């Protein structure tokens with residue numbers, strides 16, 4: 326079977342409809358689905374080796390951006406949440422450097438895995454990115470590197486923890502935080518968050534854990550890595566429409582190249 330030796334199918338029977346529905350219900354209820362020990366232990370070792378080997382080719386960059394990832398709006402005050410900035414600093418290895426026979430690619434390409442993802446997120450079909458860089462990414466966060474608070478552009482995200490730092494590097498989130506009950510953007514809530522007035526939820530993610538997350542409406546961040554062990558995480562990105570490429574400006578910013 327295409328996923329045997331990759332996914333622990335006994336604990337996570339991804340092609341079983343009942344299991345799929347259960348995962349879908351969890352995602353809908355919690356905004357996040359976390360499947361611990363999703364990847365088989367031996368496959369995990371393999372994935373860690375590949376990601377450590379690839380680290381020297383990672384593109385490291387540091388950006389400031391708003392929580393909404395918008396361009397600054399100069400008609401609004403500097404302290405408006407559309408203009409306030411947070412920092413993101415990390416390294417990224419792009420799809421074209423990840424081997425065709427790697428565990429990550431076999432998982433990403435698997436019809437069985439895609440079938441599972443489709444049911445859980447409720448999309449009729451899912452497609453890889455049309456550009457050669459964006460479908461599978463490996464993120465590296467060294468000491469003090471972090472992902473600032475943000476809402477994702479895509480409706481769902483899939484991550485796979487490969488190596489956990491010894492301290493910090495925590496995934497924190499507040500679900501359904503983008504809009505207030507009147508349907509307007511929750512600017513006051515985001516201001517409170519940036520002012521440190523709220524305690525977000527934290528997700529403990531061990532290596533081998535698959536996380537499926539609705540990041541468009543749930544604000545989230547990864548706190549600074551407070552250790553010398555690199556946080557290494559794979560992002561598996563799909564689109565609900567075919568032929569979609571990541572924008573050139575985003576590729577230039579996050580990958581340092583277009584192709």
Ligand SMILES: O=C(O)CCC(=O)C(=O)O
Pocket residue numbers: 464472477482484496540545547558560
């Ligand atoms: O690193 C993580 O756990 C989350 C990644 C993330 O939020 C993103 O890539 O947009």
Ligand SMILES: [Fe+2]
Pocket residue numbers: 475476477482540545
């Ligand atoms: Fe995100």
